[in-house]
Amino acid sequence: MTDTSLTPPAGAAPRAKTSLLREDAHTSRRNAAEKRFRMYGLIAVMCGILALVMLLISIVNSGASAFRQSYVTLDVYLDEAKLDKKGERNLEDIKKVSTFGYSPLIKNAVLSAMEENGIVIEGLSDKEAGALISKEAPATLRYFVLDNPDAIGTTQTFTLLANGRVDGYFKDRVTMESAALDKNTSPEQLMLADAFLEAGVLENRFNWSFLTAPDASGQRPEAAGLGVAMLGSLYMMLIVLVCALPIGVAASIYLEEFAPKNWLTDLIEVNIANLAAVPSIVFGILGLAVFINFAGLPQSAPIVGGLVLTLMTLPTIIIATRASLKAVPPSIRDAALGVGASKTQSVFHHVLPLAAPGILTGTIIGLAQALGETAPLLLIGMVAFVREYPGSPPDGFFDPASALPVQIYNWTQRSDPAFVERASGAIIVLLVFLLCMNALAIFLRRRFERRW
């Protein structure tokens, strides 16, 4: 190529004398090529940044509102005639009253709040007024009464969720026009909501329950939260960490430091690399076949999800660990062996501490990858609708739970547009977790990296 022309062939005319002050054709061609290449690079980086920014903007745009929620504060009279007809405060009798029995109480509370604040809205039926409050509210009331049977017959103040449409109205998702066509709400109901907001009965505030509450059914998007999903993800990450880190590190140390180099270890090496490239859904099928059908572990349980994700994470950890073990200079091993350390001592006293930052980084990257994995979890039943929090570990590992990415997938499947906001909010939560984990990886690498 161009470089070969630097030495003129024998017998060629001697090189013409040129001035250093003037760029010759060859140099300007090279410089142009360099400039072009820099531009390509810059454009590539720009494309990446643009894609990232667009992703973040669209997600934050549609998801940020999930962290705000409309709440209505009402004084609810817990009517004895409705909740405990016999008046004996017998818990068994009180339990017989289902959430349907509580709905009239809420309707009455809304009506009395309207009366109190002097709100009169033309054409608003009592039923519509009561429907301003979420369908989740009767359950909230019922749990309260079951916990405090003595409160029956008194008036208690509750902060209840507003209906998803009303909530959507304050987030510009629902308008008066769309409400007129919607059988779940009406313009009059939204006018009532406006009036309540003015009167201070209704307020929009930060939605902690989005992070703590369990999932809710398709009719109650306002009550849906990530609590069970986050707990399930956390449990799975614990299992992955506890299983994958020791197995992965032990396997890589053995392969890198102790194993003889022969066709068998070559085969293992190739297979580990292949394992990293196996589509994750295949691991799901494996988990279904081995852990659920064969080993008989429960479906939808974090233990199964964790084990499947462990299998997925292992190759990542092994590859990262082996790379960082390889990066430790052989002179350190020689030094340790030279003073009479055994192979194991040289590995554990010197090589492993030096490789630790790389191992930690690889592990955290692997965990982050596992945290965002959806496909295998669908196959082992973690897509189920789970309303109960899993118990505390270790028994909780066997309880049904959800997971963050699966919850997102689940919510995007639902018809109510309010779930779009929920799903985007959940994506924000997931991204924040991933960001935290990556930041931790960078921090650990900086903190423990040692020069030699």
Place this chain on the structure above:
Amino acid sequence: MNDMRPIERMTNTEANKITAQDVNVFYGDTHAIKDVNVDIEDKTVTAFIGPSGCGKSTFLRCLNRMNDTIDVARVSGKILLDDEDIYDKAVDPVQLRAKVGMVFQKPNPFPKSIYDNVAYGPKIHGLARNKAELDEIVERALRRGAIWDEVKDRLDAPGTGLSGGQQQRLCIARAVATEPEVLLMDEPCSALDPIATAQVEELIDELRQNYSVVIVTHSMQQAARVSQKTAFFHLGSLVEFGETGTIFTNPSDPRTESYITGRIG
């Protein structure tokens, strides 16, 4: 040191420390060492010289079985340390390396404190029963490594923060801390400047009081300065072995003469 008159520095011992008999080393298909027989004496500095790739480092690494760490390396023949075959099946190379210490070409202190660098060997061999004893061992080793005065106030500083010559002397101190009987040095001065080299050479001469030292070097002047015995390797064979003075002034083999006079190598 009277480096100009090496012939006057005769050895003062007859005891053989290491005896190599018909040693052959193969790296896969490469025959790296061919039928080497050599006797290394106690309390003597023996230099291995020869052109690059002649097998002197390979042979040195046989003496404490560092070649074991290379999968494809195969050693045949006998190497006796105090009349015990170090390649016997019953020999644990770890125990052997406690007796035969090694200093490498590139200074390779552990990325730990100076104290921990020296204390590591005694610790894993259980040479100290308590902290005070360990302190004593560390100080003695650093003194023998001729670096005590420079580092005594900063034993907690990282060993990697020292200068190249200091690092190499720290490595020597680390090697002597385990009280070896033989000290192998693989081109210990090749990464050092002339002043550091002089310090290390002086140190080697002092170490001769207690140890049998085997040094591989590229520099013939260095071999002439520090050693009593010299072995010349060429293409994997031991060409000539004898008193340093004889080798440098009156070599019997024409190849040795060509190398020393700079015609090969």
